[in-house]
Amino acid sequence: MQTKLIPLAAVVAAIAGGAQAQEVVKIGYVGPMSGQSAHLGKDTQNGTRLAIEDLNAKGFKIDGKPVKFVLVAEDDAADPKQATSAAQKLADTKVNGVIGHQTSGTSIPASRIYYNAGIPQISASATSPVYTHQKFNTTFRLVANDNKLGATLGQYAVQKLGAKKIAVIDDRTAYGQGVADEFGKGARKAGGVQIVAREFTNDKATDFNAILTNIRSKNPDLVFFGGMDSVGGPLLRQMKALGIKGKLMGGDGICTEAMPRLAGPTAGDEAIVCAEAGGVAPGQQKKMEEFAARYKQRYNESLQIYAPYAYDAVMTMAQAMADAKSADPKKYLPYLAKVKYAGITGDIAFDAYGDIRDGALTLYTFKGGKRTLIEVVK
The missing domain is CATH 3.40.50.2300 (Response regulator)
Known part of the structure; x- marks a missing residue:
């Protein structure tokens, strides 16, 4: 062949x-x-x-x-x-x-x-x-987007959590500042609330003593943070160390599985309320x-x-x-x-x-x- x-x-x-x-x-x-x-x-x-x-x-x-x-x-x-x-x-x-x-x-x-x-x-x-x-x-x-996320959290803080005095912090990033601004608008629209402090930090900060000391004097029942968990966790630790009793609220940046580890024992039970931009219905x-x-x-x-x-x-x-x-x-x-x-x-x-x-x-x-x-x- x-x-x-x-x-x-x-x-x-x-x-x-x-x-x-x-x-x-x-x-x-x-x-x-x-x-x-x-x-x-x-x-x-x-x-x-x-x-x-x-x-x-x-x-x-x-x-x-x-x-x-x-x-x-x-x-x-x-x-x-x-x-x-x-x-x-x-x-x-x-x-x-x-x-x-x-x-x-x-x-x-x-x-x-x-x-x-x-x-x-x-x-x-x-x-x-x-x-x-x-x-x-x-x-x-x-x-x-942040318009919906921030506005929804602002309304929820007032209408469901009963917040009367709120401090707002953001990390000056496009995300952090944007969601914080929209949160403030949503809270004010819900009515009957005071924004008692508007502070800012940055997305690599680790020391929040100065801004938190100012916030503590206003005795807020809720602190909103626009930023990510890497800053939000240490921020909550220092909030509680200074005796700020209000809840910490934020968007999806602090709504992560890593947040309890970053915040340590201060994460506690229901010390944080956050929203994920997304989510699935029961079906x-x-x-x-x-x-x-x-x-x-x-x-x-x-x-x-x-x-x-x-x-x-x-x-x-x-x-x-x-x-x-x-x-x-x-x-x-x-x-x-x-x-x-x-x-x-x-x-x-x-x-x-x-x-x-x-x-x-x-x-x-x-x-x-x-x-x-x-x-x-x-």
Whole structure:
């Protein structure tokens, strides 16, 4: 039997054809992988990676052709300058889409770079209204914005917690100041309350003695903090050390599984009331619990807060690519704007700004060192 020789050109063509059949789709992720918020950045990256692994495991196809999703991750250390550098690297790499950034202060400056490059960007956590109100058609988010989060917390503080005298602190970041301002508006709108102090710190501070001493003299029954858990935890410790008895309230930045560890024994039972920009109605709870179990099995640690939203962000982006029959950002971007996707966190669709429609908020407290659900509101 004679062996048939295959010309080298035919071999090269076959290899090239195989490569083309497996299109690579690059999903960028940017968040704080170093610094004080690294635990949250890692959580969001883990959610992004888990979605990519699931898409590859099920042999996701675009226009009937198999594709391979790959993660291209960058660290912005929650720093705006580093964020723009990371965004430019992803743009130069020609990623097909970006999940991130985590904070509003990094998402906003980075968004212009993605817009100029025509790359869709979905943040799983940035809540400043500015982010989606820049007239950039490439910006989307999966959580309610600060207008809703802050206003809802302000009303809840007055109407449900009965707060009469409130002190407000923020960390001067886009997120912290924004949510604090909206909280103040919501509280005043609810009526019958005094904002007895308006103080600020920064997102790397560890000593709050001066501002807390001033606040103590006003005897507030609630202190609102706009910022992240890495500052909120030590802040609560020092509040209690100075004898400030009021509850600490904040947004999703302090509504993390790490907060009791950062606050120590002062977290106590119901010493903190916080809201997560997002949340699932009772009908979605089973999906969320199943995701949390898979996350734990995959990473051997509990999810923090943003991983399920990052997971849904990737899946929503993939759905838009499938609808457009293309992973080319220019081709699937219009489909992303009108996408409908049933995610872990709920039904996903965007309004004209790129904000999530009917964004939910979840109110929590902490008991026995564990985050405990109060209620989901829309």
